[in-house]
Amino acid sequence: MITMQNITKSYEMGTQVVHALRGVDMQINEGEFVAIMGPSGSGKSTLMNIIGCLDIPNSGTYTIDDIDVSHMSDDEQAKIRNQRIGFVFQQFNLLPRTSALKQVALPLMYAGYNRAERTARAQEALQAVGLGDRMDHRPDELSGGQQQRVAIARALATDPNIILADEPTGNLDTQSGAEIMQIFKTLHEEKGITLIMITHDPEIGEQAERVIWIRDGLIQ
Amino acid sequence: MNLSESFLTALDSLLANKMRAVLTMLGVIIGVAAVISLMSIGNGLNASITSEIQSIGTNLLTISTDMDNSDGYQTLSMSDVAALSDSLNAPALGEVAAMVQGNQAVVNGSNEIQTAVAGITANYLFVSNLDEMQNGNGITQNDVDTKARVAVLGSEAATDLFEEAYPIGQSVKINGVSYEVIGVLTESGSGFGNTDGNVFVPITTAHSRLYADRTRDGEKAVTVITAQAASEAETDAAIEQITETLRRQHDIVYAADDDFSIFSQADLLDTFDTITASLTAFLGAIAGISLVVGGIGIMNIMLVSVTERTREIGIRKAVGAMKRDILAQFLLESVLLSILGGFLGIVLGWIVSRVGGNLLDFETIVDAGTVMMATGFATAVGLIFGIYPAWRAADLRPIEALRYE
Ligand SMILES: Nc1ncnc2c1ncn2[C@@H]1O[C@H](COP(=O)(O)OP(=O)(O)O)[C@@H](O)[C@H]1O
Ligand SMILES: [Mg+2]
Numbered sequence: 091m092i093t094m095q096n097i098t099k100s101y102e103m104g105t106q107v108v109h110a111l112r113g114v115d116m117q118i119n120e121g122e123f124v125a126i127m128g129p130s131g132s133g134k135s136t137l138m139n140i141i142g143c144l145d146i147p148n149s150g151t152y153t154i155d156d157i158d159v160s161h162m163s164d165d166e167q168a169k170i171r172n173q174r175i176g177f178v179f180q181q182f183n184l185l186p187r188t189s190a191l192k193q194v195a196l197p198l199m200y201a202g203y204n205r206a207e208r209t210a211r212a213q214e215a216l217q218a219v220g221l222g223d224r225m226d227h228r229p230d231e232l233s234g235g236q237q238q239r240v241a242i243a244r245a246l247a248t249d250p251n252i253i254l255a256d257e258p259t260g261n262l263d264t265q266s267g268a269e270i271m272q273i274f275k276t277l278h279e280e281k282g283i284t285l286i287m288i289t290h291d292p293e294i295g296e297q298a299e300r301v302i303w304i305r306d307g308l309i310q
Numbered sequence: 311m312n313l314s315e316s317f318l319t320a321l322d323s324l325l326a327n328k329m330r331a332v333l334t335m336l337g338v339i340i341g342v343a344a345v346i347s348l349m350s351i352g353n354g355l356n357a358s359i360t361s362e363i364q365s366i367g368t369n370l371l372t373i374s375t376d377m378d379n380s381d382g383y384q385t386l387s388m389s390d391v392a393a394l395s396d397s398l399n400a401p402a403l404g405e406v407a408a409m410v411q412g413n414q415a416v417v418n419g420s421n422e423i424q425t426a427v428a429g430i431t432a433n434y435l436f437v438s439n440l441d442e443m444q445n446g447n448g449i450t451q452n453d454v455d456t457k458a459r460v461a462v463l464g465s466e467a468a469t470d471l472f473e474e475a476y477p478i479g480q481s482v483k484i485n486g487v488s489y490e491v492i493g494v495l496t497e498s499g500s501g502f503g504n505t506d507g508n509v510f511v512p513i514t515t516a517h518s519r520l521y522a523d524r525t526r527d528g529e530k531a532v533t534v535i536t537a538q539a540a541s542e543a544e545t546d547a548a549i550e551q552i553t554e555t556l557r558r559q560h561d562i563v564y565a566a567d568d569d570f571s572i573f574s575q576a577d578l579l580d581t582f583d584t585i586t587a588s589l590t591a592f593l594g595a596i597a598g599i600s601l602v603v604g605g606i607g608i609m610n611i612m613l614v615s616v617t618e619r620t621r622e623i624g625i626r627k628a629v630g631a632m633k634r635d636i637l638a639q640f641l642l643e644s645v646l647l648s649i650l651g652g653f654l655g656i657v658l659g660w661i662v663s664r665v666g667g668n669l670l671d672f673e674t675i676v677d678a679g680t681v682m683m684a685t686g687f688a689t690a691v692g693l694i695f696g697i698y699p700a701w702r703a704a705d706l707r708p709i710e711a712l713r714y715e
Contacts, residue, residue, distance in 0.1 A: 115572065144628060144709040165632045171708075172630025183625050183712060186618065187326040199315060201629035 092118040092141060092252070092284075095161075097150035099136050099307075110136040111147070111306040116244045117275055120251070121210040123278045123285040125298035133307040134255055141286065142175050142254045143167040155254075170200050176245025181235045183242075184229045189217060193223040194243045201248050214242040235266025242273055253277065255287045259294070271297065316635065320642035323449075331612045334696075335651035341604025345597040346676060346699035347662035352590030354674035356669055359582050367439055368575045369539040371548060373556070376571045384531030385569040386558060388513075391431070391535055393559050400551035402539075402544040407410050407434035408513060408532040410521050416509050417483040418471040425467060427509045429516020435462070435487035435495070438538050440505060446478040446493035454512040459519075461489040463596025465497040466506035484509070485520055517550040545563075545574055589691075601684060605691040616703075617715060623703040624711030636704040637697070642685055644696025648689040655688065656681060 099111040107156060110133045118124050126134050139145040140152065142172040151182055159170055176197075177183075184193050195213035203211065216225055219239040224286040229237055245253055255274065259267035270292060278285045287298065295301050324331045374604070375385045391408045394400050409432065414427040428434075432451040435441040441448055444465060459481060468477050468491075481488045489511060498504050511520075519644050523531040539548035549572050556570055623636055660676055667674035703711050 139709045142628075143574075144712070145707050165634075168630050168632045170625060171628060179629055179712075183621075183628070185622055185625055188322075190320070196626065197629035199319070200626075200632070200635060248630070 091120055091155060092286075093151075093153045094141075094210050095151045097137075097140060097147045097152060099133075099140060099145070099147050100189070102134055103191045109307055111140075114150070114304075114307070114309055115192045116302065116309055118223060118286060120285065121125075121278075121282045121284055125286070125301045126286065126288045126304060127290070127292075127295050127301055128304035128310075130290075131303065132304050134304055136307075137304065138254050138256050138288055141252075142177055143171050144177075160191075168200075171199055174246055174250050176237065176242075176248070177240050178253065178258045179247050180260040182229070182234075182261075184237055184240060185232075187228055189226050189239045190221060190232070190243075191211055193240050194247050197248045211247060212243070215247045216240070218246065219243045233266070234235070234262050234270060236267045238262060238266070238270050239273065242270070242277075247302040248285070251268075252284045253284070253288065256291065257288050259289070259291065298306040313638070316640050319639045320646060323639065324643055330611060331647060334608055334647050334692065335654065337604040337607030337611070338648055338651030338692055339604075339655040339658060339690075341601040341605070341643060341688045342605070342652055342681075342684045343659035343662060346602030346656060346681055347674075348593040348597040348600075348668060350584070350659075350663035350674040350676040350696045351588070351666050351670070353677060354663075354672050355670075356583075356586040356590060357675055358672035359586055360579065363575055363579050365439065365581060367468040367538065368579065369438070369542045369548075370439075370575050371537045371539060371545070371552065372573045373535040373552060374533065374569055374573070376567075377566045379569045381526070382436060383526045384533070386532045386535055386556075387527070388532060389529060390556060390559050391532065393555050394535065394537060394552060399555040400548065400696065401529060402551055403540040403542055403549040403689055404434050404540045405437045405707070406537040407431045407437040409434055409534045410513060410516050410523075410531065411533045414484050414509075414520065416467070416471065418480070419656075421471050421472050423467060425507050425509060426505075427511065427516070428527055429513040429520065430510050431513050432505070434513075434536065436511070437538055439667075440495060440498060442496040442498045444494045445476075446491070448493055449512050450508060454514050455519055457514045458512055459487065459489045460492045460511065460517060462493040462495065462510040463491060464495050464506040464508045464510075468494040468511050470507070482509075484499065484511070489520065491526075524648035533688025545576065549574065550631040561666035597684075601687055604688060608691050609695045611646070615639060616699045619699060620703040620706070620711050620714040623700065624708050625704070627659055627708040627711060633704045636700060640697055640700030640704075641693075643646055644693045646667055647696065648692035651692065652685040652689050656685065657682075 094114050094116040097111055097114040101110060114137060115199040125130045126137065128134055140147050147160055151158060154174060159167065188248065191209065191212050194215050195208040200212055216222060218244050220230060221239050221243065224236060232240065260268055262270060274285060275297065277283050278308060287294065289295060373386065388408065391406055394403060394406045409428050409429040409430045410428055411422060416423050416425060416427065429451060432449055432454050434446050436525065448462055449460065463477060470481065471482060477491045477494055480491050482491060482544065498506055517530045525531050539545040552572055553568065557568065560569055560570065626636060663674040663676055
């Protein structure tokens with residue numbers, strides 16, 4: 091369970107201060123599929139980065155399963171990201187010149203698995219997203235949809251219970267986008283993974299169990 | 311993550327971007343190789359000149375007329391040689407030899423050369439360290455006593471005059487008179503002041519047939535007197551004794567300057583030391599510039615890839631890398647590149663220095679200090695510019711690293 095209380099985050103741009111989040115209270119239960127929606131610039135990505143421990147809030151408390159993660163050290167947060175959270179970004183964020191298999195094995199390496207275990211689990215994850223025949227391909231040898239599936243396999247590799255996806259279909263054509271959504275839904279339904287997805291697309295919003303609306307840094 | 315994992319990750323990362331790895335290494339290789347090869351050539355040149363001078367003998371003294379104080383006369387004569395040979399006058403001197411020299415046409419059939427023909431005392435070649443014979447014999451005391459018409463040829467003069475033919479027993483014409491060739495000297499080397507093209511005859515023969523110059527007192531003049539100090543330590547004493555003896559011989563009054571000059575091999579050594587030291591410094595400066603250019607090359611590659619690498623660090627952190635994982639990976643990458651580059655640079659520098667030494671015809675000297683300095687510098691540049699960006703990026707929050715541009 092994810093709980094946020096009065097989370098604020100602002101960015102300083104020279105003399106100007108941008109208040110991206112102005113006091114967010116929120117709760118997401120285990121196994122939920124939640125869509126976060128709102129206009130561009132409303133603070134969706136900022137919120138997701140904080141949920142994912144990629145960034146830290148200016149104030150407020152944030153707990154995952156009653157563990158306070160907002161005050162953890164960098165390395166402790168790295169461990170949370172590694173074990174409990176998987177990320178899928180709009181821009182894929184894959185390592186250049188690196189095979190799909192090695193991309194997916196990366197979180198497993200930081201988790202401390204040995205080479206054989208890493209390869210086995212990475213292969214399994216790639217097969218789960220339908221890329222069993224593309225393991226040796228590098229990002230520049232894969233289509234956008236395939237790259238995003240590698241990213242999903244990477245997010246799944248350490249068996250996290252939360253997947254955060256920031257507009258995962260934003261850079262994809264309708265067809266690939268639909269395939270990616272199908273993979274997410276299957277994961278959510280079969281593995282009971284908590285799925286938090288930022289989206290612009292009302293159709294995707296409709297597939298979620300709940301939509302959290304955000305505007306000007308506040309939950310509506 | 312343990313060290314061997316970090317090592318494999320670093321290796322993976324280098325192999326994933328071979329171009330960047332090679333370019334980075336190239337900077338180290340060029341810098342190290344340039345320093346090693348240039349410095350070794352400078353050092354080798356220095357040593358070869360020094361040893362060449364030393365092979366002539368550092369206790370050799372050369373006395374010649376000081377033309378600025380002689381009213382146009384030659385001032386040295388055979389009686390000076392006799393006076394210097396007397397151990398009562400100059401106890402610090404060993405052998406004393408003399409030579410009278412000028413340019414002559416030397417002819418064998420249709421082969422003619424213009425060269426220095428030297429009339430010498432029987433001990434001259436020995437004193438000057440030129441007494442190694444390729445064929446035949448040197449000039450003997452008997453040849454000198456009998457004003458024999460015999461000649462000893464330098465190796466180059468022999469080739470020029472006789473080509474493939476065996477010269478001993480043949481005759482050459484000097485100033486229209488025939489001389490029997492009795493010996494050919496071995497090649498004395500490529501160095502300065504080499505006498506391979508010269509022809510030597512007995513000094514008495516030269517005095518009566520070739521060179522009529524007289525001193526102010528009417529004695530037959532000699533061009534150069536060479537004398538060996540009994541030992542290197544006695545060189546200074548020998549110079550003093552020569553000066554006293556010759557001033558007395560030449561009746562030079564107290565207030566007047568010497569009408570001769572004495573030159574020691576040590577003076578020559580000093581002169582060349584100064585020249586080669588500045589040559590080495592010059593090569594060193596070029597090498598230093600190469601090193602800096604190599605360093606800038608490394609720096610450029612590293613800085614150009616900072617954006618890409620910062621994103622990479624962001625990705626790695628997002629999936630769970632801790633700061634120390636990132637640092638270990640980048641440190642090992644830099645160490646691997648620097649060590650491999652340094653090693654290849656040493657090998658390349660050594661090869662270039664060998665090839666250069668062969669082309670320039672002397673032994674190059676690779677000294678350990680230079681190797682360590684160059685490798686150390688290039689490695690340090692590789693390490694600093696490899697690690698510093700990673701150090702900064704590892705401190706960023708993952709989202710900042712992911713967004714970096
Ligand atoms: N790194 C940053 N530096 C400065 N301003 C930022 C930064 N990230 C986001 N912002 C600002 O914060 C606000 C919220 O941004 P974001 O969370 O990306 O919105 P969304 O994802 O909903 O489009 C925007 O006004 C944006 O310009
Ligand atoms: Mg956004």
